[in-house]
Amino acid sequence: FSSDKVTVVFVLGGPGAGKGTQSENLVRDYGFNHLSAGDLLRAEQVREGSEYGELIRHHIREGTIVPMEVTVALLSNAMAAILEENSSKTTPARFLIDGFPRQIDQAHFFEETVCVSKLVLFLVCPEEVMLGRLLKRGETSGRDDDNIESIRKRFRTFEQTSMPVVREFEEKGKVISVQATGSKEEVYERIQSELKAKGV
Ligand code: UP5
Ligand code: MG
Numbered sequence: 001f002s003s004d005k006v007t008v009v010f011v012l013g014g015p016g017a018g019k020g021t022q023s024e025n026l027v028r029d030y031g032f033n034h035l036s037a038g039d040l041l042r043a044e045q046v047r048e049g050s051e052y053g054e055l056i057r058h059h060i061r062e063g064t065i066v067p068m069e070v071t072v073a074l075l076s077n078a079m080a081a082i083l084e085e086n087s088s089k090t091t092p093a094r095f096l097i098d099g100f101p102r103q104i105d106q107a108h109f110f111e112e113t114v115c116v117s118k119l120v121l122f123l124v125c126p127e128e129v130m131l132g133r134l135l136k137r138g139e140t141s142g143r144d145d146d147n148i149e150s151i152r153k154r155f156r157t158f159e160q161t162s163m164p165v166v167r168e169f170e171e172k173g174k175v176i177s178v179q180a181t182g183s184k185e186e187v188y189e190r191i192q193s194e195l196k197a198k199g200v
Pocket of ligand 2: 019020036038098099
């Protein structure tokens with residue numbers, strides 16, 4: 001997709017940092033289209049006839065990363081569907097892509113084959129805060145990975161595999177870092193003032 005058709009902002013941060021929660025706020029107030037890579041994978045996992053169901057289930061439970069061809073295909077199909085719906089608009093469609101890219105090669109592959117991102121919103125949150133949120137959500141979420149074993153594995157993958165992605169974008173000057181502790185409202189206020197400062 002060319003940059004006159006789409007604007008992409010990645011929303012990154014550890015498991016439970018609040019990527020989904022804050023993306024919904026931004027959709028409501030800024031007219032972004034929200035694509036959660038994790039939600040797209042969970043939908044594909046249960047889609048009848050999907051050949052990737054077992055593969056996705058395994059990676060999600062183990063907190064490891066699904067092969068990028070699967071995730072990038074889901075993302076670019078979802079973007080194409082939204083663009084098709086909005087084909088009469090003349091301004092670029094704006095996408096928030098939450099929870100992707102999680103590995104350096106995914107970032108490179110996406111930017112080479114789909115489109116180059118404009119910004120990265122990075123939610124900074126200590127593990128003990130994220131752990132508390134995820135265990136609480138796990139009481140009702142039904143998510144296969146909201147249990148202590150999977151959460152520990154997700155934290156490890158985030159530190160070892162996903163943080164290098166954030167650092168690489170930081171070197172390119174694309175990252176807006178926001179403290180993601182405190183209430184949902186407090187975090188959102190910080191995000192809004194950072195975006196304003198960046199002229200978004
Ligand atoms: N909450 C949020 N903000 C709060 C606040 N300020 N104060 C108090 N509570 C707050 O929030 C998590 C919980 O905390 C919610 O209950 C919320 O109400 C509360 P949420 O907004 O859902 O946080 P988020 O960062 O989105 O957490 P999530 O669990 O979705 O993060 P993950 O990164 O772990 O999950 P994701 O769905 O992105 O990925 C899941 C798995 O899919 C990965 O582990 C991986 O196996 C696979 N995957 C890939 O392989 N490739 C990809 O590209 C993407 C995913
Ligand atoms: Mg999420």
